[in-house]
Amino acid sequence: MFIVIREMKTEWCFLVFCIGIVAGHDDDPAANQIVDFRDRTSGPIGIMTTSLGAPINHNQASTTLNKRLIFHEFFMDYNLHFNREQIPPRVVHTKGGGAFGYFEVTHDMKDICKAKVFSKVGKKTPVAVRFSPQVQLFGGVDTSRDDRGFAVKFYTEDGNFDIVGLNTPMFVIKDPLFFPTFVHSRKKNPQTFLYDSNMFWNFLVLFPEGMHIQMRLFTDLGTPDGYRHMPGFGIHTFQVVNEEKENYFIRFHFTPDAGVKNLSSSEAQKIAGLDPDYANRDLFNAIDTRNFPSWTVSIQVLSVSDVKHADFDVFDVTRVLPEDKYPLRTVGKLILNKNPLNYFADIEQLAFCPCNLVPGILGSPDKLFESRCLSYRDAQHYRLGGNFMNIGVNKPIHEPLTYNRDGRPPIGGNKRNIPNYYPNSYNGPVPYLEENEVELIEIFESKADNLDQTRELYENMRFDEKARLIENIVSSLGSVTDPLLKKQSVNLLSAINPHLGSSVLEGLLANRTKYYWDKDFKVK
Ligand code: HEM
Ligand SMILES: *[C@@H]1O[C@H](CO)[C@@H](O)[C@H](O)[C@H]1NC(C)=O
Ligand SMILES: *[C@@H]1O[C@H](CO)[C@@H](O)[C@H](O)[C@H]1NC(C)=O
Secondary structure (H helix, E strand, O other), X not given: OHHHHHHHHHHHHHHHHHHHHHHHHHHOHHHHHHHHHHHOOOOOOXXXXXXXXXXXXXXXXHOXXXXXXXXXXXXXXXXXXXXXXXXXXXXXXXXXXXXXXXXXXXXXXXXXXXXXXXXXOOOEEEEEEEEEEOOOOOOOOOOOOOOEEEEEEEEEOOEXXXXXXXXXXXXXXXXXXXXXXXXXXXXXXXXXXOEOHHHHHXXXXXXXXXXXXXHHHOOHHHOEOOOOOOOEXXXXXXXXXXXXXXXXXXXXXXXXXXXXXXXXXXXXXXXXHHOOOHHHXXXXXXXXXXXXXEEEEEEEEEEHHHHHHOOOOOOOOOOOOOOOOOOEEEEEEEEEEEOOXXXXXXXXXXXXOOOOOOOOEXXXXXXXXXXXXXXXXXXXXXXXXXXXXXXXXXXXXXXXXXXXXXXXXXXXXXXOOOOOOOOOXXXXXXXXXXXXXXXXOOXXXXXXXXXXXXXXXXXOOOHHHHHHHHHHHHHHHOOOOOHXXXXXXXXXXXXXXXXXXXXXXXXXXXXXXXXXXXXXOOOO
């Protein structure tokens, strides 16, 4: 009798366990990917081969013990290829996730921009999108307090158009000279290989314009709840032109249709340990369960006269364009409905560049934009090789007709037998005639100036938002060990808003046993 009851209990437990597992799979198809693969196939999908297609027999595939390795094609092929499977990572935005989908025009912008991608209501353009924390390395955590890349590649009929943006409407610096300075100060310390608060705050003190974006990152928005619930911004003010040769200036916005969701600091820290790939998992699972992420795409529009009469530099990427002055105008929807089939091929090899532009969109006249045109291409030549544009995900929908030939693989068809020099008299490709050509305007840039907007950002926060902001700043500044730097940082915060400075100071002092702190510290 006793034994029977125990058996029943075991069965019952097993049943509950199974239900639990099944429920788990429904929630997390990403975790079940390989099992799903088996379930969708009726058996092994074919005979295994070497890289060159020679079939491998069971004897070769079972062991190398007591065999000659040099003649062991399977051993050689498998191990030598393995040694070469890593390539240089992106120097920033190293870790990321992405997906495919389309952009659909809901409101055309023909009146200001002739680009075909925005020309007709209902027009759909395929897209690839990649999201990425800025400083995390491969194996890093998705929930760190950091800005996130929001890079969109539109595969238009006039070639690829990329918006290589962020989930913040502003950038850190205006002068591209100091991009490596900014990135090095956020990356790991050269000796300890640890993230370093002294370096982090030293940068902010030396480049106070960086406080605008950093203030936003110290709010809940600095820890977005995955990628689906965060907004995106093109940041730069793009010059566009219509058929009438009239110039306009626009900033792109992507607003998540499922709403903005953030994590609290403590949730983000907990998830960092439990599931460092939280955002990638969330994105994959949402798409796999047909819960397609979408964003409303809109623009802020400035006329030439708006640009001339603005009382600040509208091209300053460290500033936002106030929405009450330049309201959002909806243009379309961005929808992600397809997961990558192979992460490395489809996402790691994606090569975005702000200068991948199409007729009608001229890019931005600011110096940061200009410098990015060099950096991304250079980085991709290094990371993916001189013919990275021939990699599947980077190819435009229509075959490019260039006079470039040869080089490192992949070279694709290498333009077959088409004449290989320009100009030529033998029917090679020729340029088209642009009747309404417009040039990017020239601007004069002064040093970044955004303290007013940084202050405004702080002052417009609700009380509870300010409280969490201050807590997050205290916890970051609390680990600064250089007393002078701590003082300079508090002074910077006080210059933004005296209450902000004094609250942070109070928090630091209250927690002085927890954080490194000089007891004799006084604000000036
Ligand atoms: C002087 C300024 C900047 C420089 C030199 C720079 C440089 C770079 C480089 C070299 C990469 C790696 C590219 C690759 O290996 O494929 C990169 C990635 C990225 N950058 Fe920048 N960047 C700058 C400013 C910005 C700004 C202002 C934004 C946002 C508006 C931005 C957003 C991104 C994003 C989203 C990625 C990741 C792209 C991807 O997902 O593949 N960067 N940046
Ligand atoms: C996310 O954070 C921002 C900034 O604090 C806040 O305005 C917004 O309400 C937050 N959203 C959610 C859903 O928590
Ligand atoms: C740190 O100080 C703040 C007051 O500014 C307090 O609310 C918080 O509980 C303190 N944290 C610790 C760990 O003592």
